[in-house]
Amino acid sequence: MHGVRRAVVATVGAVALVGAGSGTALAEPAPAHAGWDGSKYWFRNAAGEWRWTSHHSTYVQRTGGTDGGRTGEPVFRGRQGWDAQDRVYWYESRGHWYWTGHRSKYEQRTGTSGNTSKPAGPTTPTAPSSRGWTAPVSSYVFTGYYGQPGAWSRGYHTGQDLAVPTGTTVRSVGPGRVVTAQYSRSYGYEVVIRHPDGRYTQYAHLSRIDVSARQSVSAGQRIARSGRTGRVTGPHLHFEVRTTPYFGSDVNPLAYLRGHGVRV
Template sequence: MPAKGKHRRPKVNPITRGLVAAGAGGAVVALPLFGATGAHAAEQAAPSVTSQQAVAAVAAAKPAAAPQAAKAKAKTKAKVYKVVRGDYLSKIAQEHHLAGGWQKLYKDNRQVIGDNPSLIRPGMKLTLGAKSTAKPAAQTERKAAPKPAPKAAAKATETRASRSSERAAAPAAASGWFAPVSGGVSTPYRMAGSMWSSGYHTGADFIASTGTSVRAVGPGTVVSAGWGGAYGNEIVIQHADGSYSQYAHLSSLAVSAGETVTGGQQIGLSGSTGNVTGPHLHFEIRTGPSYGSDVDPLAYLRSHGVSI
């Protein structure tokens, strides 16, 4: 009978127990190096990591996005802009890099500007980057104007001096009459064509890019300043000799009905409002304030000593 021998515990290859620790975001997962035996040992050696714990670990590693969003919001803080002479909405939107362009600027400030986006006046306060909370222009105008203070009087003097410098810069005739702009004529008076309702051109078109200063040709009183249908934004001035000058397709108006103007004074800026194919100044001389009473505008200016 064979002698009882001592059973030795079978050796276990240390390689089969080898584990690799792998993790993401602080979560440790034990993985076997070889085969199912190692995997069984790994299950006993380390607790399993659930998928929820792994997701939580990855989420904890991501930086918080809230502070960045707060910083971006802070950069878009709204501010108030005061309109100056020569401004128009597209110019303001471009200079201040406003998202949405002049359309968004107009939408945010419509109650201040009114129904016509082309009519903005010096002194208007526009909110840039947010909707304006100011009262509508009509309500503001109903308030009685305060008596002029010394500071207001000084500002009025400064305005008159500015207008005087504008007249000095313009080419003046000896009689004090001026050409409305410095550019030449692109479409002459009485040019025939079906594009005009009367069958001919009732004025003279002067070459003028958008934003060009438009001057009153002579002293007079503003009869109307506003929207003129196909003429776009227009100004009509009555002169002492009973004639009327008309300035059409303007991008901005600087005078109001009832205001007295002098020859060479800036009354607005040229543009392309109304029925046009491009920016220019349509200029007429009339025997009455309305359409259909036109006379030769260049002959009229020459009769007042203007070289054109």
């Protein structure tokens, strides 16, 4: 999609170009020169072939460029329409937030004028399930989805991103014991909890941690405050479910919550 990028409000790995957000000149005309063309960043690979990426970090890593006047991915600020700070239009499609630099494309996809801006509607606050389990935050906007392809270290997004203001209360989704409560580079401040079913939940990019390792927690107990620590482009909670405490053992987080009766 020309000029359109999926909203990535999550950990972005500047690694090999894979999946969505990258491509070749085979599917569209090559540019006149390397750099930002108004919809994507173009560069030549070692073989002299044209490549493009929507991930600014990858572009900078490969070329050292800063063309286009952009210093990173646009930050979703909770409003549909024109964002004067990043100079892009935001719109929602099937639960995902996208941005485009082209007014005509925004109007085509929304059926509205590009002159207006309105707040994005957050989800209805999530009540605890009959089993006591709950969503990690009570009101949020879904952004990066589990399994979404992109330039992350595993080639896809390993968790579910929930856009919330910094300082939002983060709760343990179920009863369990804290395994990790520390700073972890890309994830920033994070908490990992082991639950009675043997699964682990991770809460990342926190601004404050309110629990400690080996501490027992109950479902719905406040464990932290959301933030934007680690590798992020905006404030949000990265929520992940794993079969082990470690990265690389992820499973679908929304399916896990729904399996415990949580409506998300």
